[in-house]
Amino acid sequence: MFENKERTDIAELGEFGLIKHLTQNFKIQHESSIKGVGDDAAVLDFSEQQVLVSTDLLLEGIHFDLAYVPLIHLGYKAVQVNLSDIYAMNGVATQITVSIGISSKFPLEAVEDIYKGIELACNKFNIDLIGGDTSSSKQGLVISITSIGHAKKEDICYRNGAQEGDLLCVSGDLGGAYVGLQILEREKLIFLENPQIQPDLEGKDYIIERQLKPEGRRDVVDLLAQLKIKPTSMIDVSDGLASEILHICTQSDKGCTIYEDKLPIDPVTYETARELGLDPTVCALNGGEDYELLFTIKQADYEKLKNDVDISIIGHITDKNSGCRMISKSDVVHELKAQGWNAFKK
Known part of the structure; x- marks a missing residue:
């Protein structure tokens, strides 16, 4: 995929030359970033805030397919999936470190594209790049990003705080990223059979973007504040709505009831799922990679949130003995099961 571009061998720069080249345009934006790239370690000062740290690993052939994922989008998405974890703690993300393993098939220009995407995400979400590492890789492209943020102790949200009677809420819409992935996979197979x-x-722009260029929901954190x-x-919806609901219920030692007709599904997602012979509800429950925020609120807060069109109330928390269930559009009760992404499924 790099034949038509000017090609510079990474070995010409060496490791430190490569890091300097890739990070020279990144600017420090936060007072908490005392020292960023260029020393043995970054130095951060969050004063009275508690520090939040999260890491994600993206592997070629497992988490992304370069047959249809542009490298700029990959860099952008790699940052977003990490920032989402900080936002899911009700925190503010401020810094990242980026480590990449690169196979010999990648010229410098390809790695520059990845960092262009990283820079776009940093600029949009006000993030400092403060360090990382580069290495050769015999297993294809590897990207590891650590996100760092902060929040006041009293503002941090965990998965284990849901109480009986709390309302289950989710931002945005669900299933789009999964259905977009199915479209990309379909077109890849057609291309392999006939490259012409x-x-x-x-008409699929929205769901393709949901897959290739997701957006962390910092705006939801700001709205709640x-x-x-x-x-x-x-919790953020990375592995599928059902899986994330079960995480909250398990860690909170509670049950839940959700309603199929309350699940937010975009019309393009719904119609495309039907075209592909998929159940839109299953896509919403088990698709994953939506990176929306799933959260519970006290019923007393309902009036504050009820008119926000970007937040859907999909159910409520019950006692543990009631189990986790979904009421279908035809009033049939289904046990809620996690059938989404499994990082170790072969």
Whole structure:
């Protein structure tokens, strides 16, 4: 995929030359970033705040397919999936470190594209790049990003705080990233069979973007702060809605009831799922990679949130003995099961 571009061998720069080249345009934006790239370790000062840290690993062939994932989008997404974990703690993300393993097939220009995507995400979400590492890789492209943020102790949300009667809320809409992935996989197979056929993505822009360029929901954290709502629990929807609901219920030692007709599904997601012979509800429950925020609030906070069109109340928390269940559109009760992404599934 790099034949038509000017090609510079990474070995010409060496490790430290490569790091300097890739990070020279990144600017420090936070007072908490005392020292960023360029020394043996970064230096951070968060004063009275508690520090939040999260790490994600993205592996070529497991988490992404370069047959249809542009490298700029990959860099952007790699940052977003990490920032989402900080936002899921009701915190503010401020710094990242980036480590990459690169195989010999990648010229400098390809790695520059990855860092362009990283820089776009840093600029949009006000993030400092403060360090990382580079290495050669015999297993394809590897990207590891650590995100760092902060929050006041009393503002941090964990998964284990849901109480009986709390309302289950989710931001945005669900299933789009998974259905977008199915479209990309379909077009890849068609291309492999006949490279002369152009991809048919007309009308699918929204769900393709949901897969290739997700957005961390920092705005939801800001909204909750403005409305003076402290969620009783929170998690990001990375592995599928059902899986995340079960995480909250398990760690909070509670059950739940959700309603199929309350699940937020975009019309393009719904229609495309049907075209592909998929159940839109299953896509919403088990698709994953939506990176929306799932959280519980006290019923007393309902009035503050009820008119926000970007937040859907999909159910409520029950006692543990009631189990975790979904009421279908036809009033049939289904046990809620996690069938989404499994990092170790072969």
